[in-house]
Amino acid sequence: MKLDIVGKNITRTDAYSKVTGKALYPEDIYMDNMVYGKTLRSKLPHAYIDIDISEAEKIDGIIKIFTYKDVPNNSHGVVFKDHEVLCEKKVRRIGDPIAFIVGETEEVCKLALEKIKVDYEELEGVFDPEIAMDEKAPKVHEDSNIMYHYKIRRGDIEEGFKNSYVIAENTYKTHMVEHAFLQPEAGVSFIDEEGRITVMVATQYPHYDREEVASALNLNEDEVRIINANVGGAFGGREDISFQIHLALAAYILKRPVKVVYSREESFIAHAKRHPMIMKCKTGADKEGRLLAMKAEIIGDTGAYASWAPNVLRKAGVHITGPYYIPNVVVDSYAVYTNNPFAGAMRGFGATQVPIAHEQQMDILAEKLSIDPISIRMINIFKKDSVTATGQVLKESVPLEACIKEVAAKMEFHPRKEGAK
Structure with missing residues (x-):
């Protein structure tokens, strides 16, 4: 049997674009009318929380601050649905997502992060x-x-x-x-020409992402589209949801493209x-x-x-x-x-x-x-x-x-x- 691929030196279809720097990664994507998102994360590993977003909402340029109240089905997880999309009453680790801020610029989102008040009732943790x-x-x-x-x-x-x-x-x-992949998490979500919530992201499991986004938003899976962009390293670290649901929720509600780019520090505490x-x-x-x-x-x-x-x-x-x-x-x-x-x-x-x-x-x-x-x-x-x-x-x-x-x-x-x- 003659084989076309096995045993032959085949040039990767994406090799040229990557070595020349022309490959498009999620952080490179720009869309007209695009807004930006930032995640407020827990500073304590185990605590009951009470959140006040009223002052942050007053900042000029802030479009909406999403909390657990905005999530139709506030749970996700690849095997067990033990994560909350945005924590409601309790945080269980440093870095748990509490709120998702959407603003006209990244800078205004950063200002809002400082204005959100989180009252922590610290609980005894277990680390061994x-x-x-x-x-x-x-x-x-x-x-x-x-x-x-x-x-x-x-x-x-x-x-x-x-x-x-x-x-x-x-x-x-x-x-x-830590996986320490070169490309920190980044993505863009928007409503496509067929009315589907679309998330462009570097992921290892686009089919699982679609399933989890649809579940969290109480939608049919055919109403959600995941486009896998170039992946700048993963090694398992992109198998869990990070911001996909946050992005999809914001695009769904606001009807505008929404972009997120994690810093290296946020990437470090966000993924498994x-x-x-x-x-x-x-x-x-x-x-x-x-x-x-x-x-x-x-x-x-x-x-x-x-x-x-x-x-x-x-x-x-x-x-x-x-x-x-x-x-x-x-x-x-x-x-x-x-x-x-x-x-x-x-x-x-x-x-x-x-x-x-x-x-x-x-x-x-x-x-x-x-x-x-x-x-x-x-x-x-x-x-x-x-x-x-x-x-x-x-x-x-x-x-x-x-x-x-x-x-x-x-x-x-x-x-x-x-x-x-």
């Missing part, structure tokens, strides 16, 4: 996910802070550890990570981060280095909102055993609400954090057994027809053995022959 799991901890939302729990149970874990010659037991932690994780691992092996058992607890801090937490913590639970056959496995993986910045999609979806744990466990076991780190991996790696901890039989695409051999050859690595202590 382990503490947040306690029933007595402050509740970020109304129910338990444990918003997701994924389990794996395979074999007999007690028997596995009983038969282990060496055991490694440690706790590993990874931190929150990579999940920080606490990983408690106990791994056992026999005298020859064969893995016999692994018990793991993963606690993922999803911050104030769920975002993609169930997907991320499920994948973390699946991958915590690494690319190794282990006959006896117990995994408990939790996503936990805190008053920290919310966490969501970032490249790897939970599979990125856990190698820090399972690979250090392998090195520790190798050292205890006086086996070199490559040999202990070759003993345990998945091969064709291996069975994972979730029961999946690997029938194809299992290149680990060839990969490790190639790396070892390039390193001129020679395995030790003395075996275990």
